[in-house]
Structure formats: structure tokens, C-alpha cells
Amino acid sequence: MKEPTFPDSPLADLCRERGLKLTGQRRTIAFVLSDSDDHPDVEELYRRAVEVDPRISIATVYRTVRLFEENGILQRRDFGGGRARYEVADGDHGDHYHLIDADSGKVIEFENPELDALLDNIVREMGYDLVTTRLSVVGRRKTKPRGNG
Amino acid sequence: MKEPTFPDSPLADLCRERGLKLTGQRRTIAFVLSDSDDHPDVEELYRRAVEVDPRISIATVYRTVRLFEENGILQRRDFGGGRARYEVADGDHGDHYHLIDADSGKVIEFENPELDALLDNIVREMGYDLVTTRLSVVGRRKTKPRGNG
């Protein structure tokens, strides 16, 4: 009966600009996504969305992330572990890669123009245009070597 | 009633060397894998294995690829599309990456020592030791530019 009030997020505006119908649920999910700076999966997005407006179903979250991804608003990531994870495309930072801490699972973002260029060149020299790079590295925190231990 | 006869494959020997019990099914799956130079998923491995010996179940194929992967005999790949795909670890070629043709889905392997080194350095400079690199690029075949067309 009571509609929650919150401002239109940048993603909600994007949604409109693409000519997508801006439903209450999409507005909520867009808000939640704009508010996130990590890589939530659908379950986590659902939890956050319900906080904002309980009148939402997990099915709609699945539908909406797919829609947003098809429209270039979201990027899907696969860090292993069975569930797809999402982040805003071209949020405040541009293209980037992910380092996963092998022990904690923590995701650390990084950019590297040299890597961008190298991948582009490799693919071009094979006679292709680069469409998508799917890259994540798993690493283990280095134990700082001591003088004597 | 009739046991199919085929030689022990390199992978079957590896299986023994690791102290794993060499069952008929594992011998068959090892044979099929040694005979493959592509990136089959479990369903495809099952089809190939049944050709060699019908007395095999898909459950055992799942179990065996997991076992082989845990023992460093197989590598699991994710090219998108929902199913895990497998290839022999350190077959005739060493570590390599994969380029997926965006239109045909064809998988093209490549090696690149510069890329190896760059990834290693990036991760090291972030304070980590590189454990695993998960990389595949999707590309579209270049249309050769014409002088006039």
C-alpha cells in the first residue's frame, strides 16, 4: 500500500534513456545497483532490494539483471562458485580486471593499459577483432620475506 | 560380458602413478581423454566413452573428471554456456589461453610468454603470488579491408 520514496538513480535514468519501461521494481533494483560498489550475485541483490521495497520477487531480479545486461547497463562476471555476479558497466571506473584472493575470496579490481593493449594485439595478430575479454586471476597474499626467520 | 580391449593410455598410467585405483571405467575415460585434442564437456566425454565401452554411466564420468582435476591430470575450463569443459593438463603443449570465435564458437588455443610474464608481474606488484589465471577472449574474424569496395 505504501510506496517507498527514493530518488531516481543514474541507472534508472539510463533505463529510461534506453526506452525500457521503468517499473517500480526496476527503479528499486537500479537504485540498489547504483548504490553498490562490489560484485553482488542475484541473491544478494534480492536481499538489498527487499530492504528498499519488499514488493519484489527474486524472479524479477533475475529478469532485470538479464535485461540490464542485454542493454549494456550491467556486466555479468564469473568468479567461480556457481552464481553469476554483477556490476554496473562503466560505473565510476572504466574497464578493469579482477584479482581474487585465494584464501578470503575477496575481489580486488585493477586496471592495466599494457594488458589491454597486449590482449588487443594478440587477438588482432590472430586475425580477429577483440569482442570480450574474460579474465580473472586468483592469487595468494605474499608472505613478506624476512631477513632471518 | 565382453571387455573391450585397448591399450593403456598415458593418462591411465598417470592415474596409476598417482596411486588411484585403475578401474575399467577410469581406463576408458583416460583413453578417451588421451585421444581428444579439443575441449569436450561431460556429456560429450560420456558419448565418446560409451563408444569404447557401453558399461559406463554419466555419473562416473562426472566423478572421474572431478577426480582427475583434483589430481592435476585434467584442467577444467569455462567458456560460458553453462557446462564445464575439460582438457588434459600438460598434454603435448604447455599452458595456453583460448580465443573463442564469437560467431562459430570455435576454440582456438594460443600461447604468449609476454602475457604470462605480464600477468605474473601485475599480480606480484599487488602483493600476491599468482595461483590461477582464468582467461579467455572472444573475438570476431576480421574482414580483410579492401582497397575499394
Next chain:
DNA sequence: TTATTAATGAGAAAGATTATCATTTGCAAT
């Protein structure tokens, strides 16, 4: 050959995602 222990087969179960369909809602035209 026998005993022991692990592996297998068949199917149930699990986990993630998509499909179905009756109902509701956004939105554009009255």
C-alpha cells in the same frame, strides 16, 4: 581365493536460472 575397501549405476536431490500463466501495472491516447 578371499577379504576389504573403494567405485559404480541408477536415480534422487541440490543449486542456479528460465519458463509459464494468471494478475497487475506503466504509460500513452483519449
Next chain:
DNA sequence: ATTGCAAATGATAATCTTTCTCATTAATAA
């Protein structure tokens, strides 16, 4: 403001891949 209609939603069934269960079978060592 109402109306009409296509599109979206909620609830849940279905699908798809992978793992689990458990009674039966088979591999290895004594």
C-alpha cells in the same frame, strides 16, 4: 482523470548441470 493494452510481475513449475545416496559390483592386497 479514465481507459485500454501491451508489457511486467509474482508464484511456482520446469529445466539444466552437477552432486549425492545407497545397494551392488569390482579392484587390489593378503
